[in-house]
Amino acid sequence: MRVTVEEPWPTTESEARAVQERLRGTVVARDDFPPIRRLVAVDAHYSEADRTTWAAVAEVDPRTLELTRSVLLARPTSFPYVTGLLSFREVPAMAAALAMLPEPPDMVLVDGQGMAHPRRFGLACHLGVVTGLPTVGVAKSRLVGRFDxxxxxxxxxxPMYHRKELVGVALRTxxxxxxxxxxxxxxxxxxxAVDLVLAVTPKWRLPEPIRLADRVSRMHRP
Known part of the structure; x- marks a missing residue:
């Protein structure tokens, strides 16, 4: 699978926000994907000692949720940590890791926000637009939005609302x-997205593919 990350990659907060504003309108918020035969999750972990981002892909059998393939890739971290701009740290490594799969996945679960983001362009949106793949954002904490x-x-x-717009769902798994x-x-x-996340979370709080991707992302540790 060939993935091209936009060049030059932003290096400042203002450049990154401009990219989000420009690309937010390209997000497709309707079902547009084939039957899910290849389901993957992506996660990233940082090594601050050598400023490296480790991106992991865990591919699972959609029926059994057993791991069928994994990828672990390291790239230099080129963007600082800024709330709301996480994708500019993680997308290059995640996209490169996905490109190492022999076939493109039919669905990607992303450990991070999608449209539940101040500019409606979180990590899952950014990765989806860059790769062209169907993606779902699954976050452990809230970035924006009010909900009961x-x-x-x-x-x-x-339902979760931000500025009177439905941006996501708080889901008890x-x-x-x-x-x-x-x-x-x-x-x-x-x-x-909600139905899929619930279906692949049979036991623990986190979806099984994301749990596996998290484990893979930390395998570089001694």
Whole structure:
């Protein structure tokens, strides 16, 4: 799979925000993907000692959620940590890791925000637009948006609004645990994103593909 990351890559906050404003209109917020035969999740981990970003891809069997393939790739970290601009640190490494797969995935779960973002262009949106792949944002914490706490049972959900716009859903994936924050990335509708996340989270709080990607992203540690 060939992936081209826009060049030159932004190096300042103002340049990065301008890119988000320019590309936000290219996000497709409706279902536009084939039957899911190749399901992957992506995650990233930083090594501050040598300013390296480690990006991981975990591919799972959509029926059993068992790991079928993984990729771990390292690239220099070229953008500082700035709230709302995380994608400019992670997308180059994530896109390069996805490009190492022998075939493009049918769906990508991203450990991060999608449209639940101040400029409606979080990590999952950015990665989806750059690669052209269907993506879903699955975040462990809220960046923007107000919501009523969902019920305590698994599957309970509550819509999340920011500036009167529906940007995501707070989803309880395990009885009594904190909700996850699911939002559109690219080429997926919000309802489909919620249904998919719940379907691949049979036991723990986090979707199984993202749990596996997190483990792979930390395998470089001694």
């Amino acid at each position: 706490p969902p019920g305590m049972a698994r599957g309970a959900s509550s 395990r009885d009594g645990t904190n909700p996850l924050f699911v939002s559109v990335g690219h080429r997926v509708s919000l309802q489909t």
